[in-house]
Amino acid sequence: MKSALLHVSVPFVLCVVWANTSLFDDVQVDLSYDHYAEQIVAGLPGFLALPCNCLVNLAYIYMGLYWLLWPRGVQETSQSRYMREVFAIMAVLYGPVQWTRLALLRRAPAVLDQWFTLPIFTWVPVWIGFIERGPAKWSALHAVAHELFSILSYGLALVHARGFELALGCHVSLAVYKGVRVQIAHGDARTRRYLVLAVLSCAGFVVLKLLDHWLAQYRLFRRLTGHFWSKVCDVMQFHFSFCFLSALTQSAARQE
Structure with missing residues (x-):
């Protein structure tokens, strides 16, 4: 667990430092509660x-x-x-990052909320590469290269207003493509179910977040808003990705 914690914490701390500089002053991020359909509760901290x-x-x-x-x-x-362990530590850290963004409404946490999403999605193809190559042919340098590229890809947000969305779309598409490919090659009915649930959760995460304000016209989504349910879908996406990748890893190990 020490090596996994080191792998995640070092780039995370570096991103925190960079996010608190003037480097990302021109990145478009939402810094007000108007971005969310949920109403502020007066009197709460x-x-x-x-x-x-x-x-x-x-x-x-x-x-x-x-x-x-x-x-x-x-x-x-x-x-x-x-x-x-790397994937799990990413999930543990991602919750406080998003919470800090809501609590402070400052640029640095908002940038980190976007930025940290990219290496999380990248870890799915990295893990799939480990499954496909096997322990003997897999190299940690492969993971480092993918994660470094993922972190640097946030630079697209510096050159275009929709640069982050483009980078995220590419990461999501690659993760889904790799998932379908490894399922065809090594999966079974159980892993297919996990993959479908993960992809549906990902779709729910995107759609519900985009429709946050539109859904708020309906009573069902006025307190538990579309943004809230998109986060529930995101957690489910994480969970079913774990189920899918863990099951395939164990299956590949038994076949060796």
Whole structure:
């Protein structure tokens, strides 16, 4: 777990430092509560101003800790454990990043909220590469190269107003493509179900977030808004990705 924590924490700290410089002053990020359909609850402290959208971030932490401590009694190699632990630590850290953005409404947390999304999605193709190549042919340098490219891809946000959305779209498309490919080559009915649920959760995450204000005209989405449910879908996307990748990793290990 120490190596996984080091892998995540070093680039995370560097991104925090860079986000607090003037480098990203021209990146378009939303810095007001008007961006969210949920109404502010007067009298609550800033870190609970939008209680539902704030508290949902606990789900990321819980889910990440679940997978960080899982599995008990399941045989894993040090490399496969590393793949799982890196992804889980990312989930644990992502919840506080989003919560800080809501609590402070400052540029640096908003940039980090976007930026950190990219290496998270990149870890899916990295893990799939480990499954496809096997422990003998997989190299940590492969993971470092992918993560570095992912972090640098946020530079698109500096050159175009929709640069982040373009980078994120490419990351999501690559993750889905790699997932479908490894499912065809190595999957079964169980992993196919996990993959479908992960992709549907990803679609729900995107669509519900975009329709946040439009959905608020309906009573069902006035407190538990589209943005809130998009975060629920994001947590489910994380969880089913874990299920899919863990199952394929174990299956590949049994076939060796």
